[in-house]
Amino acid sequence: MALLALVTTLLLGSIGLGLVTVTNTEAAMAANARESSEMLHAAEAAAELASAEIIRAASWNDVLAGVTRSAFTDGTTTPRLASGETLDLTSATSVLQVASDADAKHGLNNPRWRLFLYQPLSSIAHAASSQYVMAWVADDLAETDNDPLADGNGIVMVRAQAAGRLGMQRTIDVTIAKKNLGIGITSWREVR
Numbered sequence: 280m281a282l283l284a285l286v287t288t289l290l291l292g293s294i295g296l297g298l299v300t301v302t303n304t305e306a307a308m309a310a311n312a313r314e315s316s317e318m319l320h321a322a323e324a325a326a327e328l329a330s331a332e333i334i335r336a337a338s339w340n341d342v343l344a345g346v347t348r349s350a351f352t353d354g355t356t357t358p359r360l361a362s363g364e365t366l367d368l369t370s371a372t373s374v375l376q377v378a379s380d381a382d383a384k385h386g387l388n389n390p391r392w393r394l395f396l397y398q399p400l401s402s403i404a405h406a407a408s409s410q411y412v413m414a415w416v417a418d419d420l421a422e423t424d425n426d427p428l429a430d431g432n433g434i435v436m437v438r439a440q441a442a443g444r445l446g447m448q449r450t451i452d453v454t455i456a457k458k459n460l461g462i463g464i465t466s467w468r469e470v471r
Contacts, residue, residue: 318449319469321400321410321441326451326467328403329396329414329437333455334462339430342395343418349396351403358397361409362444368397368413375415375438387425390417390436400441414439419454433457438470 332349333342341347356368375392383389396414401407415438417427424431437453450470455462 314443314447315449317408318410318441318443318447321408321412322439322449322451322469324400324404325396325412325414325441326437326439326453329416329439330453330455330464332396333416333435333437339433339435340428342416343391343393343430343435344428345393349414351396351398353398353402356394356397358399358411360411360442360444361399364444364446366411366442368394371413371440372415379417383420385420385422387427388418388420388422389427390420390422391427392417392438395437396439410441410443412439412441434465 328351329349333339336342336347338347358366358368360366372392372394379392380389392415394413395416396412398412399408400410400412403412417436417438418430419432419434419436421434422430422432434454434456437455438450439453440448440450442448452466452468452470453464454466456465
């Protein structure tokens with residue numbers, strides 16, 4: 280009888296432990312999904328903000344050359360996230376450039392990515408947020424002037440990214456163009 284009670288207790292304990300594990304897993308999955316969604320919105324906000332600043336810039340050539348920067352820069356290329364992790368924006372820029380060069384293969388017309396905007400989202404939006412946002416700008420792939428730091432056709436590209444804990448990132452690519460009716464965003468997509 281005591282043996283049966285012990286086996287039953289162990290069995291019920293195992294079932295209870297399994298339910299606790301499932302509940303904890305579900306809670307973690309929900310938190311990750313929420314954070315991923317928040318990061319997408321943060322990347323979209325960075326893309327919108329960088330695009331608006333570039334559109335208002337007196338010279339897109341100065342933006343492409345790195346002379347004109349966003350008003351939203353925190354002055355460090357190694358920011359610390361709320362989670363304690365450190366980002367290396369110089370390295371991130373290099374990785375973006377290497378990938379762009381490998382994809383573009385346009386010789387002198389390959390885009391040259393410049394870090395334009397970089398700051399914690401909480402400093403920009405004045406709201407509680409643990410995401411860090413950054414945006415790079417480059418001349419577009421259709422350019423044929425052999426100068427990646429000069430805009431010859433009225434089109435530039437923006438890559439905006441939000442970074443969070445555990446290396447989580449969401450990225451948005453935007454193309455801005457000067458048209459007959461004015462300046463505007465002509466394409467917007469999430470990079471996966």
